[in-house]
Amino acid sequence: MQNINTGDTAFVLISAALVLFMTPGLALFYGGMVRSKNVLGTIMHSFIIIGIINVLWMLFGYSLAFGPDKFHLIGDLSWIGLRGVGMAPNTSYAPTIPHEAFMIFQAMFAIITPALITGAFAERMKFKSFLVFIIAWFVIVYIPVAHWVWGVGGWLRNLGVLDFAGGIVVHASSGAAALAAAIFVGKRKGFGTEPMIPHNIPLTIIGTGILWFGWFGFNAGSALASGSLAANAFVNTQVAATAAIVSWTVVEWLRGGKPTTLGAATGAIAGLATITPAAGYVSPAAALLIGLAAGLVCYYAISLKFKFGYDDSLDVVGVHGVGGILGTLSVGLLASTAINSAGANGLIHGNSSLIGIQALGVFTVVVFSFIASLVIFKVVDKLFGVRVGEEDEITGLDLSQHSEIGYDLSGLGGSAGEFVTANAFSTQSSEVLSVSDETSLTPDNLP
Amino acid sequence: MKKIEAIIKPFKLDEVKDALSSIGINGLTVSEVQGFGRQKGHTEVYRGAEYTVDFVPKVKLEVLVDDNLVSQVVDTIMDAAQTGKIGDGKIFVFPVEDAIRIRTGERGSDAM
Numbered sequence: 001m002q003n004i005n006t007g008d009t010a011f012v013l014i015s016a017a018l019v020l021f022m023t024p025g026l027a028l029f030y031g032g033m034v035r036s037k038n039v040l041g042t043i044m045h046s047f048i049i050i051g052i053i054n055v056l057w058m059l060f061g062y063s064l065a066f067g068p069d070k071f072h073l074i075g076d077l078s079w080i081g082l083r084g085v086g087m088a089p090n091t092s093y094a095p096t097i098p099h100e101a102f103m104i105f106q107a108m109f110a111i112i113t114p115a116l117i118t119g120a121f122a123e124r125m126k127f128k129s130f131l132v133f134i135i136a137w138f139v140i141v142y143i144p145v146a147h148w149v150w151g152v153g154g155w156l157r158n159l160g161v162l163d164f165a166g167g168i169v170v171h172a173s174s175g176a177a178a179l180a181a182a183i184f185v186g187k188r189k190g191f192g193t194e195p196m197i198p199h200n201i202p203l204t205i206i207g208t209g210i211l212w213f214g215w216f217g218f219n220a221g222s223a224l225a226s227g228s229l230a231a232n233a234f235v236n237t238q239v240a241a242t243a244a245i246v247s248w249t250v251v252e253w254l255r256g257g258k259p260t261t262l263g264a265a266t267g268a269i270a271g272l273a274t275i276t277p278a279a280g281y282v283s284p285a286a287a288l289l290i291g292l293a294a295g296l297v298c299y300y301a302i303s304l305k306f307k308f309g310y311d312d313s314l315d316v317v318g319v320h321g322v323g324g325i326l327g328t329l330s331v332g333l334l335a336s337t338a339i340n341s342a343g344a345n346g347l348i349h350g351n352s353s354l355i356g357i358q359a360l361g362v363f364t365v366v367v368f369s370f371i372a373s374l375v376i377f378k379v380v381d382k383l384f385g386v387r388v389g390e391e392d393e394i395t396g397l398d399l400s401q402h403s404e405i406g407y408d409l410s411g412l413g414g415s416a417g418e419f420v421t422a423n424a425f426s427t428q429s430s431e432v433l434s435v436s437d438e439t440s441l442t443p444d445n446l447p
Numbered sequence: 448m449k450k451i452e453a454i455i456k457p458f459k460l461d462e463v464k465d466a467l468s469s470i471g472i473n474g475l476t477v478s479e480v481q482g483f484g485r486q487k488g489h490t491e492v493y494r495g496a497e498y499t500v501d502f503v504p505k506v507k508l509e510v511l512v513d514d515n516l517v518s519q520v521v522d523t524i525m526d527a528a529q530t531g532k533i534g535d536g537k538i539f540v541f542p543v544e545d546a547i548r549i550r551t552g553e554r555g556s557d558a559m
Contacts, residue, residue: 033493195498197491257492266494303495315494 003089005096008225012094012101015221018214019108023050023115025210029269030119031406032203033262033314035196037396038123039203039406045118045130050111052131053138057107058082061138065146066093066106069153074144092152094224105221110146113170114138119314120178121185121386123196124393127401129384136376137177141369145173149361160354161361162335162343164233165222167277167327168365175321176366178312180373185386187311189393196313201262208265212241215272219279232339233279236287237272240279243291244271244298251299263299266319270298273323278331281343286334290327298322325362332358448543448555449517450509454480454536455528457506466527467510470519474559475510486534505536511546511559 027046034042053061060080067075079085082103090099114134121130148154149163156168163169188196198204219237223230248267253259274294275287282290302318305311312318332355335346345351380386387393392400399405455463460477467475481502488501512520521538529535548558 195491195500196496197498198493252495257495260492260494262493299495306496 003091003096004098005225008094008096008227009098009101011226011230012097012105012221012224015217016101016105016108018217019105019112019221020050020214022108022211022214022218023047023112025207025214026112026115027207028203029207029211029265030122030204030314032200032205032207033119033198034122035396036199036406037398039199039398040404041127041397041401042118042122044127044402045122046115048131049115049118049134052135053111053114054107056135056138057110061110061143062103062106064139064143065110066103066151069147069151072148072153072155072158074147075151096225102224105224106146109166109170109218110138110142113142113166113174116170116174116316116320117177117181119316120181120312122313123397124188124387125185125397126385126388127397129380129386132384133376133380133386136380137373140376141173141177141372142169145169145365145369148365156361156364159361160344160357162281162331162354162358163277163328163361164280164331165219165276167274167324167331168362171273171276171320171324172328172362172366173324173369175317175319175324176369177373178316178321179310180370180377182305182310182312182317184374184377184381187309188313189390191311192306192309198262201265204262205265208268212268212272215241215276219276223280229280229340232284235284236275236279236282239284239287240271240275240291240294241268242271243288244268244274244295247292247295248299249295251296266302266315267295267299270294270319270323273320274298274327274330277324277327278334281331281335281340282346283334283336283339286330286336290330290334293330294323294326297326321366325366328358328362329355332356448511448546448559449514450511450541450543451517451520451524452539452541453508453510453524453528454482454505454538455508455524456530456534456536457504459528459530460506460508463508463524463527466523467520470523472510472512472520475508477509478507480505480507484534484537503534511543513556513559 023046027043030046031039031043060077062082062085063077063079064075067077067079070076085099085103087098087100089095089097090102094102114137146169148156149161149169150157215237216234220230220234223233245264245267248270249259249264252263271291271294275290278290298319301322302315304318331346333346334348335343335354336349337343337345344354346354377386388397388400481504483501483503486503488499488503491498491500510520517540524538545554546558547554
């Protein structure tokens with residue numbers, strides 16, 4: 001293990017933990033934006049994905065995404081169950097850290113990507129169907145796309161497509177799936193007529209903070225070594241997020257509205273999503289431009305759903321889809337080999353070919369993810385139905401899908417009612433309970 | 448015996464309560480309510496989606512008084528709760544058949 005650099009290893013492990021933290025952060029970010037009857041259903045979408053996707057990643061996902069190439073389209077199964085993914089470095093991916101460290105860092109990306117999609121079908125999807133969709137999407141879309149762009153031998157990687165931390169693999173792919181979801185699953189009951197007001201914006205702000213914090217692991221960690229490139233990606237992450245807060249808020253204010261807290265938070269996320277593919281290829285000055293553009297473009301992008309009448313409930317398309325595309329194209333414009341010698345120069349540095357390659361890469365993935373998502377939804381709908389029933393939708397996902405509620409602030413134990421646990425677990429004890437009920441409820445026995 | 452129910456602006460609650468205390472009213476019930484009348488609601492905007500919210504938050508205050516105190520209590524509430532702008536609220540007066548103090552069983556004026 002003489003090649004292992006302890007500084008790099010420490011940095012990547014900490015970065016992996018930071019990226020993991022983003023998914024519970026996303027759960028709060030999304031959870032605050034839905035109505036209170038759906039807060040747990042929304043949080044659960046992200047949370048259960050952490051469990052399921054990580055297990056699948058260990059079993060076969062990592063091998064198919066990053067294992068030895070087949071036809072430039074997918075990895076093979078030789079690393080199934082992490083066989084051979086050991087403590088020695090994999091020199092093709094990250095020569096100075098244990099292969100296991102690279103694998104677990106990548107696992108966190110595989111987790112958050114499908115979780116991002118869930119904002120598009122918030123407040124109306126049947127839980128079982130959601131699980132089937134997410135697993136199918138992970139296998140059919142995420143794994144191949146990760147291989148195409150990041151896997152050794154992947155066809156987009158071979159073409160020279162640059163995606164530093166997942167503008168294509170994470171944001172554009174999930175954004176395209178979100179558009180398919182919003183169109184296929186349909187509008188929430190009452191969308192466009194009834195108020196659908198975020199129930200807890202402070203929760204969304206906490207989520208924004210966690211996402212932002214974790215994004216330093218996402219982007220800087222993608223340098224896979226602790227050094228100057230990581231520092232550049234770290235700075236770019238901060239610069240773009242802050243620039244996008246400013247531009248989003250300014251445009252929102254100028255357009256006759258007021259500067260909103262939710263807008264500022266959304267601007268930050270748009271800036272972070274947009275800088276993701278570029279973080280390790282552009283200068284901080286370029287990141288400033290990218291961030292400013294992200295705030296403006298994504299602000300207008302989220303209004304498209306009202307124009308076209310699809311209910312992308314939490315604006316996954318406008319923020320992540322559009323941000324991912326914008327960021328990927330900006331690499332073709334602004335990338336510089338002075339920042340990253342393993343990258344390429346963009347248009348302003350005299351290379352006119354990169355922008356076309358970037359466009360091809362991102363649009364191929366968007367189209368593939370969109371169509372594959374529609375097909376998966378169609379199949380899931382045939383099998384189980386994608387939506388909860390109307391009554392369950394009105395009741396809310398918390399009660400109808402999970403038998404719990406997010407908040408009981410009544411002070412009266414409003415949700416408690418009667419204690420029936422004994423009945424739930426044993427028919428024997430339910431008899432006992434009913435007998436004792438009868439005896440204890442006679443007026444003479446009352447204390 | 449009458450029940451006086453007043454729907455007032457929430458920020459006027461303290462003034463009304465103090466004014467009622469000063470004329471010897473020593474018990475009342477308050478609840479947070481929402482409703483609409485002539486006062487318009489407000490607009491909320493979330494990521495460009497604009498909503499008009501018709502219901503305006505108000506405080507409902509209920510106080511039980513003997514018949515001879517009704518006009519004094521009504522005047523006191525009016526003085527304290529008035530801003531002169533739309534949305535100051537309403538006062539309703541209801542006859543009350545009986546009142547019972549649960550602890551002792553006292554009835555009528557004795558229970559107040």
